[in-house]
Amino acid sequence: MIEKIEINRLLPLVFKGMEDTERIRASQIWEQPSFVFEKGCKICIQAESGWGKSSLLSFIYGNRGDYSGSIAFDSVDIRALGVKRWCEIRTSSIALLPQEMRLFPELTVIQNISVKNDLTGHKTPAEIDDLLHRLGIADKKEAMARNLSIGQQQRVAIVRAVCQPFDFIFLDEPVSHLDEANNRIVAQIVEEEAERQSAGIVSTSVGNHLLLSNPKFVSL
């Protein structure tokens, strides 16, 4: 269980030396003394591309360590976490939908989802079918991931992301290739899942943001 994620004077190493520029000073997260994601929050992070959205999520997910400053889960610096703890966090505390989705092109849609769900045992086959149905890709269940359009792949990746219990879900440009109708369905699904677990939602975008109800907008 993670109640809050605290970020202190965080800055990607590639931005080193830019601390005093107008852009960094305007940022609500980079180099800020204390920025906190609370459990139950609903945040849309907006930024121009190349401004480190994906880096931020990679840092929080323990996937990259090329930053200065610190990130802490309930006051524990994440740099101190071991392999076992990270595996627990990734299967039961924090869900991530990476921008590049990271689906396995040589597996089918259902296999891609099962790779995650087999690990967590979170969803029943019927629940997965229901999600695929709501997102309009139930007929693609046995299709190879490589044969899907980017929009379809995004929807598969969203189903896979919610196949685990979480305290926070981070979505990196989840609807960049979806129309408004699908955007609303995705937002609805994510909010349902988050509400059921009192979890926080953090979604990034460069423009087409996830249509959450009453989100807080933060600019990176």
Added chain:
Amino acid sequence: MKSNRNIWSLLKRNISKGQLAGYILSNIVGLTVVLAGIMFYVDSNSGGEDDDQFFSRDYIVLSKKVEGLGFKPAVFSQADIAKLERQPWAKRVGEFTSSQFAVKGSLSMGGREMSSYMFFESVPDDFFDVKPQEWAFDPEDGFVPIIVSKDYLALYNFGFAMPQGLPQVSEELVGMVPIKLQLAGAAHCPETFNAAIVGFSSRLNTIAVPQEFMDWANARYAGAGDNPDPSRLIVQVDRLAGADIDAYLQAEGIEAAGDQSSQGNISKFLSTASVVVTTNGLLISVLAVFILILSIFLLLQKSKGKIRSLMLLGYSPREISSYYERIVISVNLIVTIVAVAAAVIFRRVWAEPLSEIGLGGASALPIAISALAYLLIVTAINIVVIRRYVMKIWNNG
């Protein structure tokens, strides 16, 4: 750890079947050569100890150097013998017992009688390379079996008979010649015994009678308690210690007789051959293991993206490693089983020639142990390589 079919089919795709087949094939060849080499070494070092076909390769006959005219008898004291027995290369030591009585042997051929004074020696029966059926003595019976050196017959046939125009004789013919022995000593009046040459030894350069006859006759004719120190010893030696033996004998002023050098050469050749073969096999195996490690690196390198994705989904490095570990365990198991089978089949090639010289038939245990050791060591190396590389991927390497 539970196996996930999806992960399996995901990671399996990057396995290069060609590389894997190359590894399996080259390693089977290498390991087979190693095992066959070890097997050959073990076989050429073992022989039926209680066999009639005793191969006289491991024996040397020792005597003290005679200095000057030699009034002081050159004999081995009990201390000398005890010291010799303590040498790591001396497996068994046998004493020669000399006859302490007078022997006159006579034989009649075509009405003509020939006679000569002679002597006997005996060694414990275990040290003979031949053991004829008649090799026993019973005072009631009064028959004395004799074994003489093969060299004596050769000396007569090729050195004496041919130039003199006399007929050459075979071992069987010599055995048929009846010999009369007259034994006499201080303790008993002369008696006559029947005797015959029942065998020819290529190990013992003497005229040998059974130990039981010698003990009986020495007591009867020379008087009880007259049991002098032996002047010659027969020693079963560890052939691998040739240099140690030479150094010891030189230091102790002992001379070695017999054809130890040529026998040593045969055994040295067999040992060297198996060492060369085993070394070559090891070299092939080591190269094959390098191929496997290289293949593992390439495989993990190719799968790096997938492995990172799995890690982001929450799979632990240990869990991911386990899939690769299963591959190497199966592959090494196949290699080991096939190589053991091949080595056992190869064994037939040398089993017969070796058994003809009284060798072979060793237990296959050393092969089983070597194969198991190979399996464990190589698999352990593979697993360490896999785990380290997967951990490197976790650390974003």
